[in-house]
Amino acid sequence: MAVALILVLIVVGSVAFHLVSPWWWTPIASNWRYIDDTIIMTFWITGTVFVAVVLFTAYCVYRFRHRDGQQAIYEPENRKLEAWLTAITAIGVAAMLAPGLFVWRQFITVPEEATDIEIVGQQWQWSFRLPGADGRLGASDMRLISADNPLGLNKEDPKSRDDILIEGGELHLPIGKPVKALLRSVDVIHDFYVPELRAKMDLVPGQVSYVWFTPTRTGSFEILCAELCGVGHPQMRGTVVVQEAVDYQAWLQDRIVSSFAHLMPAPRDLVAVPD
Known part of the structure; x- marks a missing residue:
């Protein structure tokens, strides 16, 4: 009983x-x-x-x-x-x-009108890349990562010159516009997760995964890493800021100085050395 x-x-x-x-x-x-x-x-x-x-x-x-006097019936199959x-x-x-x-x-199944953005995870921060005026992301390669090119963009690709780079900051997105987020990892497996967006996906070194969503509410939403990625895993946080279209365009104009072309080191002047 x-x-x-x-x-x-x-x-x-x-x-x-x-x-x-x-x-x-x-x-x-x-x-x-x-x-x-x-x-x-x-x-x-x-x-x-x-x-x-x-x-x-x-x-x-x-x-x-x-119970006393009762015996179970043996029935191995039914x-x-x-x-x-x-x-x-x-x-x-x-x-x-x-x-x-x-x-x-x-x-x-990503909508054809979705805008491509890029989210890069590394121990222990999030970095983002947004298309510039041409609306397209340039090519990238992990083998091109260096101190002055932390996201590994291809300098020979003209589409990459106006890409907006954001390291460890906020990811701004316009409300009501579908977004396809290309996901890359620099070191170990991470997982991009925003609870309010419900969409989440692993970032696996050596491959490009993706997730798409359409923001439907303005506000600031915390980005979490949902995959144990080392001792700094709990502190790997970021922010998605969803804005009205006008506010987003104003923010994007202020980020022109963060384009890849502006961040690339200026070429050194060549000085002729006499024989």
Whole structure:
């Protein structure tokens, strides 16, 4: 009886904790409400299964408890029960996976009008690159990284000259415009995550991953690294600032001095040396 009661209390406590939990999501600020809907659906399915299994276990513990004169019936197989359990499990798993597949298809299908930006992670800061007046990012290569070229831009690519470089600062974005963020890592695996945007993705050394989203609410949102990347991992923070289009354009004009062309060291003058 005590074991059955404990199992029932576990169910009641788990449901109550979920209902009054202080760790609810932050208000969403992007187009990825589909992710919230998928997670909530998964909670309902797994929560229902959890409650049903634990309560059934409590019932069995109480109903088939030891009693003098009673003996358990040996039944190693029950094909009918196994068929029911297999079918119910398959339906439950399919119900959890199917919505996720639809959302994943949307997650990897970038709108044609999305603007490319670049997010670079390194121990332990975030750096950003935005397209300049031409609206396109120039080529980059990790092998080109140096003290005067921290993001490894290709100096021979004319599209890179007006790219806006921001090291360890804020990432400003206009509201209502889809953005495709190209993700690179300089050293180890990082993970770009903004809770309000719901979108997150790993940054893996040697490859370029991406994530896209459309900001739907103005404000400042904290960037977190969601992958353990060393002793400074908890301090690897940044900020996404979502602005109205007019404010964003004004901010972008002030960043012209941060373009790659302005940050490149000026070529040294050549002085003729007489023979």
